[in-house]
Amino acid sequence: FKDATVWTSEEEGILVHTDVLIKNGKIAKIGKNLWAAGATIVNATGKHLTAGxxxxxxxxxxxxxxxxxxxxxxxxxxxxxxxxxxxxxxxxxxxxxxxxxxxxxxxxxxxxxxxxxxxxxxxxxxxxxxxxxxxxxxxxxxxxxxxxxxxxxxxxxxxxxxxxxxxxxxxxxxxxxxxxxxxxxxxxxxxxxxxxxxxxxxxxxxxxxxxxxxxxxxxxxxxxxxxxxxxxxxxxxxxxxxxxxxxxxxxxxxxxxxxxxxxxxxxxxxxxxxxxxxxxxxxxxxxxxxxxxxxxxxxxxxxxxxxxxxxxxxxxxxxxxxxxxxxxxxxxxGSIKEGKDADLVLWSANPLSVYAKAEKTLIDGAVYFDLEKDKQQREAIKKEKALLINLMLQEKDKGSPTQEPKKKDQEQLHCDSL
Known part of the structure; x- marks a missing residue:
């Protein structure tokens, strides 16, 4: 991550225009103008990097x-x-x-x-x-x-x-x-x-x-x-x-x-x-x-x-x-510190803001959520849904058997769920 505003959650506080290097699932180095051969560079200028x-x-x-x-x-x-x-x-x-x-x-x-x-x-x-x-x-x-x-x-x-x-x-x-x-x-x-x-x-x-x-x-x-x-x-x-x-x-x-x-x-x-x-x-x-x-x-x-x-x-x-x-x-x-697990979040703005969005969420250095990829997946799902609906309508027009839609509800469990 290059040129991020880094919220360390440590004594160092909030570091501006700072790089964070991740290697083998760990936070390898924190500083300015970092470089590592073969590293994937994420431009974090104007963005905020925090611990997960x-x-x-x-x-x-x-x-x-x-x-x-x-x-x-x-x-x-x-x-x-x-x-x-x-x-x-x-x-x-x-x-x-x-x-x-x-x-x-x-x-x-x-x-x-x-x-x-x-x-x-x-x-x-x-x-x-x-x-x-x-x-x-x-x-x-x-x-x-x-x-x-x-x-x-x-x-x-x-x-x-x-x-x-x-x-x-x-x-x-x-x-x-x-x-x-x-x-x-x-x-x-x-x-x-x-x-x-x-x-x-x-x-x-x-x-x-x-x-x-x-x-x-x-x-x-x-x-x-x-x-x-x-x-x-x-x-x-x-x-x-x-x-x-x-x-x-x-x-x-x-x-x-x-x-x-x-x-x-x-x-x-x-x-x-x-x-x-x-x-x-x-x-x-x-x-x-x-x-x-x-x-x-x-x-x-x-x-x-x-x-x-x-x-x-x-x-x-x-x-x-x-x-x-x-x-x-x-x-x-819990914090951005050298040697800790690279569980990190890149935010579009100050993470305490209602307007901030998590653009990338990493665990052990691997990306488990990516906002841009999420948008692409949503678009793909939208197209797939339209295709399936069209196919069902075609089958209905041919006189094929039909059935009522069946909704799958997933119960949200709480402290008092029995």
């Missing part, structure tokens, strides 16, 4: 979201239900998203294990999953886990106090199970307790769906009782109320920019939430939790400039290096 956007919380590219039959599903794995043909992958690439955490839903206090993905459109499911991926699991609090949103009364817990006791019961069992293993005593292998023991031992990280300050405090206290830390509170729309306590615990936050009042427990949400938490020293990301919003996370990040007075670079970090830190992949992605 990382969505800390998504439900695209999944065949199912919730295993809701019991209050803990710690043994289930989202890696088993990755859908590499989900159109959301391509649409996210068109919005500059290159990585995402595919989370279990929020039907249970203790959900399933996450899948951290690189959005390599055209690859198979295994190729989408990060190699040597950090271990994560979804936890949840609030209305969903006590089932107040779908009038189910057949499963414990049904109250917020029951949610707390669920966590305590499971972690006590996991602690005792792990102690038997460490002491060399006989034990029966339990996949669920193995996963929870990994949390206690600091080997697996929690991303917890959360809204209300009382529950946020509760889970931090439960974690401290069993001597571990919550990694990330996601949604965390009352985080501004307890930001000092969150900072003391050492937990990160991944929130919405300006969603509020879509259900009762979100009534106290404010758009200044992200900036307030950041001011207390918390690592803050902006996530989507939505197949539509994930296509424009660049604009969601921009809202923190309006709400909270963030600088443009600090705002941009909320969808690049900050979520990378929360997902423990910041040594690989």
């Amino acid at each position: 956007i990382i969505d800390e919380h998504t439900h695209i590219a999944a065949l199912s979201i919730n295993e809701s039959g019991q209050n803990s599903s710690a043994e289930v794995k989202m890696e088993d239900v990755v859908d590499p043909e989900h159109i959301g992958i391509y649409r996210n690439l068109a919005g500059g998203v290159t990585s995402a955490q595919l989370l279990h839903g929020s039907a249970n206090p203790i959900g399933g294990q996450s899948a951290i993905l690189k959005l390599k459109w055209g690859a198979n499911a295994d190729e989408l999953i990060y190699k040597n991926s950090p271990k994560f699991i979804k936890f949840a609090l609030g209305e969903n886990v006590k089932q107040s949103n779908w009038n189910s009364y057949s499963r414990f817990p049904q109250t917020r106090m029951g949610v707390e006791q669920t966590f305590i019961n499971y972690f006590q069992r996991a602690k005792e199970y792990d102690l038997k293993k460490k002491n060399g005593e006989e034990y029966r292998h339990d996949e669920e307790l193995e996963t929870l023991a990994e949390i206690i031992n600091g080997e697996r990280f929690i991303s917890c769906h959360s809204y209300v300050q009382s529950e946020i405090n509760m889970l931090m206290k439960v974690a401290e009782k069993f001597d571990f830390k919550i990694n990330t509170f996601t949604h965390i729309l009352e985080g501004y109320k307890v930001a000092d306590k969150m900072a003391a615990h050492g937990v990160g936050a991944s929130t919405f920019s300006d969603w509020w009042a879509y259900k009762y427990e979100v009534n106290d949400a404010i758009p200044y939430n992200a900036a307030i938490m950041q001011s207390q020293g918390i690592t803050v990301a902006i996530n989507s939790d939505d197949a539509e919003m994930s296509r424009r996370l660049n604009q969601e990040a921009a809202k923190t400039v309006k709400y909270g007075g963030m600088t443009e670079l600090e705002a941009w970090k909320m969808v690049t290096i900050n979520p990378a830190k929360l997902l423990h992949i910041d040594e690989r992605v």
Whole structure:
């Protein structure tokens, strides 16, 4: 890339008239007037080059979201239900998203294990999953886990106090199970307790769906009782109320920019939430939790400039290096730095602008979205569609059998999809 405005998401900030050399899927060199034999040159004059956007919380590219039959599903794995043909992958690439955490839903206090993905459109499911991926699991609090949103009364817990006791019961069992293993005593292998023991031992990280300050405090206290830390509170729309306590615990936050009042427990949400938490020293990301919003996370990040007075670079970090830190992949992605994976986006304008378009989206140095190629493909599809319609009309005129059109709907899955 020649002569770009480079948003590094590092201490170097924004570099103007700068070249970035990619070699073997990595960022090989950053500087001015770079040259390499045989390199493909992309003229980036007047354009902006950034690290690929990382969505800390998504439900695209999944065949199912919730295993809701019991209050803990710690043994289930989202890696088993990755859908590499989900159109959301391509649409996210068109919005500059290159990585995402595919989370279990929020039907249970203790959900399933996450899948951290690189959005390599055209690859198979295994190729989408990060190699040597950090271990994560979804936890949840609030209305969903006590089932107040779908009038189910057949499963414990049904109250917020029951949610707390669920966590305590499971972690006590996991602690005792792990102690038997460490002491060399006989034990029966339990996949669920193995996963929870990994949390206690600091080997697996929690991303917890959360809204209300009382529950946020509760889970931090439960974690401290069993001597571990919550990694990330996601949604965390009352985080501004307890930001000092969150900072003391050492937990990160991944929130919405300006969603509020879509259900009762979100009534106290404010758009200044992200900036307030950041001011207390918390690592803050902006996530989507939505197949539509994930296509424009660049604009969601921009809202923190309006709400909270963030600088443009600090705002941009909320969808690049900050979520990378929360997902423990910041040594690989999230910024433009020599040696990191070449997950990059070339924008037509300032990436925080509503007018900016992702012209090229690269993962590991390979182009997975190209705006010009996309236009060509759209035109080809338009011609193919017209040809097929014409052929069908010709068959109809000949008296051939016909049938009603059949539309294929793909359900968009969310946190509470059952």
